[in-house]
Amino acid sequence: MATFRFYAELNDFLAPARRGVAFEHATSPHESLKHAVESLGVPHTEVALVLLNGEPTPLERRSVAAGDRIAVYPQWHLAGVCGSADEVDEPRFICDAHLGRLARYLRFAGYDTLYRNAWQDVELVALARAETRIVLTRDRDLLMHRDVVHGCYLRAVEPLQQLQELQRRLGLSAHEAGTGSRCLLCNAVLETIDKAAVAGRVPPRTFAHFEQYWRCPCCERVYWRGSHWERMSAARPPEGARSGVR
Known part of the structure; x- marks a missing residue:
């Protein structure tokens, strides 16, 4: 089991019981972080930063081990700090x-x-x-x-609200x-x-x-x-x- 914690808007993609809290999730030693994150319902395009045991780690990394702690941050949450990956x-x-x-x-x-x-x-x-x-x-x-x-x-x-959403995000x-x-x-x-x-x-x-x-x-x-x-x-x-x- 690895421990996951998703932040801000990424919680919208999770089951209600997993929102805003750290939770354990079974992972395979051969799967990538991307696969692990998306298996929980979060698209990789919405992710700006992943901390694996406190260290920035690319989503392509494989071998998520039992006991790992994974923190996942969205694009919007980091806006103005490190910029958006979509920019x-x-x-x-x-x-x-x-x-x-x-x-x-x-x-x-x-x-x-x-x-x-x-x-x-x-x-x-x-x-x-x-x-x-x-x-x-x-x-x-x-x-x-x-x-x-x-x-x-x-x-x-609504289309105009979608346009406003894009303006904020990008x-x-x-x-x-x-x-x-x-x-x-x-x-x-x-x-x-x-x-x-x-x-x-x-x-x-x-x-x-x-x-x-x-x-x-x-x-x-x-x-x-x-x-x-x-x-x-x-x-x-x-x-x-x-x-x-x-």
Whole structure:
């Protein structure tokens, strides 16, 4: 038996009797710390630090011995102390099939975010690994896939609350590319387009009222700062917001 203690948000993944307390758990001398931690329901992507008998130890270490004491800390618990393992210079995301609305909000905020509801888990994981993307999901089993390197389990259910959760965990602020800089459908970076080029492609009242337009180079969808843009901008959480963006 080894003694485990999980801290802060990691307790959400545990059985009620094991939350906030040290407890014993049977381990195999041939299993890794990662396997031991995930066998208790905690995805490896949620773990920032493991102390094995008081010493920082990688999750890949094998040979958890009887009598070992294992303390497991989450990403959020260490924020501002040693940083988050999920932090990357230019965070890029990939959302699972149930997070389509969150994907739109992230794109609206300027973040490179992939989403397709037809993807199988194996396709999503392979793409995330190949492109160094952070997997966003409410499916903890998906995050336990051995090929998932960066991931975030979202506790919130509503898309705007999920966006706020990401802001807190990853320290997201407004992307330098600006609000509304990506196509909400394709994720491509929008291009400016002359007003004359959209004549007949937008409603007459829109054409008369607005002077600036943007076009998606992939799907050719045309954007302008109308009521839909204003609603999404107003609904987006204010943390890290910038003025003067596109």
